Amino acid sequence: MLRLEGVNVHYGATRVLWDVAMEVGAGEIVAIMGPNGSGKSTVLKAAMGLKKPSSGVVSLDNEELQNKSATLRPKRGMSIVLERRRLFPRMSVEENVMLGAYTRKPSEARETFRWVLDLLPEIKPHLNATAGKLSGGQQQMVAIARGLMANPRVLLMDEPFLGLSPAMVKTVCSIMQMINERGVAILFNEQNAKLSFSMSHRGYLLESGRVVLSGSGEEMLDHPEVRRVYLGIRETAA
Numbered sequence: 001m002l003r004l005e006g007v008n009v010h011y012g013a014t015r016v017l018w019d020v021a022m023e024v025g026a027g028e029i030v031a032i033m034g035p036n037g038s039g040k041s042t043v044l045k046a047a048m049g050l051k052k053p054s055s056g057v058v059s060l061d062n063e064e065l066q067n068k069s070a071t072l073r074p075k076r077g078m079s080i081v082l083e084r085r086r087l088f089p090r091m092s093v094e095e096n097v098m099l100g101a102y103t104r105k106p107s108e109a110r111e112t113f114r115w116v117l118d119l120l121p122e123i124k125p126h127l128n129a130t131a132g133k134l135s136g137g138q139q140q141m142v143a144i145a146r147g148l149m150a151n152p153r154v155l156l157m158d159e160p161f162l163g164l165s166p167a168m169v170k171t172v173c174s175i176m177q178m179i180n181e182r183g184v185a186i187l188f189n190e191q192n193a194k195l196s197f198s199m200s201h202r203g204y205l206l207e208s209g210r211v212v213l214s215g216s217g218e219e220m221l222d223h224p225e226v227r228r229v230y231l232g233i234r235e236t237a238a
């Protein structure tokens with residue numbers, strides 16, 4: 001459904017993505033893993049239309065979107081949960097969540113809001129609280145709720161586990177699986193190889209702006225390069 005083909009991105013004269021090709025099928029969880037600065041966030045921004053590729057194709061269900069405005073994506077079924085949550089700290093939780101529905105009719109938005117609260121009951125008691133007062137984990141849930149308000153078929157998540165406690169990582173991980181079980185495909189990025197690939201159907205390894213490896217989550221975890229460089233496992237000779 002979501003496809004990137006030959007995507008190149010520059011920041012000024014610096015090229016940061018090199019012919020990136022990726023695909024997210026309906027109902028999949030797909031991870032982009034790679035070290036700091038490898039271009040993971042830029043891939044998501046290019047997919048969402050927040051950074052225009054210098055060349056290449058971004059398509060959703062075969063409709064090319066790379067030259068269209070970012071505001072079309074939510075209407076087509078794409079939504080993003082941005083890194084470090086990017087909430088409006090002085091607005092209430094409910095106001096922040098409802099911002100995710102800016103392209104929807106009020107009646108549809110109300111219905112999705114009920115669905116979102118069903119899925120994320122943890123935020124219910126905080127709806128009137130100021131978003132900036134919540135813990136990091138709670139804020140991440142609010143950000144996810146806001147992303148879901150567009151009723152996406154594909155949800156992009158930029159470093160969803162950044163700065164969370166191990167317990168909260170587990171919670172967010174199971175929320176992502178729950179969202180996925182409701183039929184929403186997820187493309188997310190994360191620096192931890194074990195976490196990325198153990199919870200995804202497929203994964204990509206990005207290094208210096210290039211896709212250097214791809215495969216099922218299991219294949220990625222078993223790959224000698226991933227094991228050696230990212231999992232720190234030294235193979236012993238037989």
Ligand SMILES: Nc1ncnc2c1ncn2[C@@H]1O[C@H](COP(=O)(O)OP(=O)(O)OP(=O)(O)O)[C@@H](O)[C@H]1O
Nearest residue numbers: 011012016034035036037038039040041042043191
């Ligand atoms: N707005 C920008 N202007 C100039 N260069 C940028 C900008 N945003 C990112 N870059 C550069 O592009 C490259 C890729 O950055 P990106 O944030 O996509 O990587 P990342 O893999 O997501 O890294 P991290 O895990 O640290 O978030 C880096 O070299 C970064 O310095």
